[in-house]
Amino acid sequence: MADDLSALEDWACTLLNQLQPKERSQLNTRIARELRRSQQQRMAAQRNPDGTAYAPRKARAQLRQKQGRIKRKMFTKLRQARYLKLQSTANTIAIGFVGRTARIARTHQYGLRDRPSKSSPDTRYNRRELLGFSSDDLNMVRTSLLNHLAEWSP
Template structure:
């Protein structure tokens, strides 16, 4: 059954029930449905699954190219980076690598480097893929909001969070720097048949408590 059919089926059921409830009861039921529905959406996002149960498309693998070592003069000081690579920041092109003196990963704008002392151009290529779950922040209550009225409920995103979620929900393109990136569709929100069954059971239990 399609999402549209599920929505229409549930809406028709709600309209029937609503006629037999007082306004205060409708609000109580709406609040219960909204909280439960948000929790189910959050659980599914945490499981990295679409509403139909299929897993989210995997993250794109990133290819990182690095080079041996580089020594240069910066701010009248000799700096040495290991495992360095060219990178880019908002202020322009940079060199990023492990700073031997500071013992940490650092970046230097190339325009600020006074003179290069030695450069090891031996290159290595490594393909990596992030293992942490996607949309960890979006699924929190701060961004996945619920709205309750006596005649209905809404669970979703707003503002900038909605714009970000929409790109992934529908598999849209987004500008990243000078290029455009096509994202695969990953449905953060949606009703499954199990969701509709749960809501129907919740309504029946509310109207006819055991």
């Protein structure tokens, strides 16, 4: 995947250098929004960037469970635009989490240890890649770049 990303970067670099900084900034903002939307949709579908399903939650020990209860999906609030921030300039695009949500996301992204609450012991979390490039994301970046360059003619 990293090879595909570097190949896309090499290919697009010469084309992007022909654009003015304002046009590059607008293009980067549009691409960043589309990337954030695709990351949010992938988190809602509970999928890793390679298409595999997230590791299921661990079963909680309860005395009685409600029958017919709808299971909640993971990361419902974390995928909101309020927490999933984007920054774009003429040269860069950054999508990520900030503050306490970044700590939670990092724990799941890399499968680290954390305490769910102050009184609970350390727990090892399964790896669930919240952010990452899929092949569809790379194709989306490529097509949006080509569409923008097709509209822009020097």
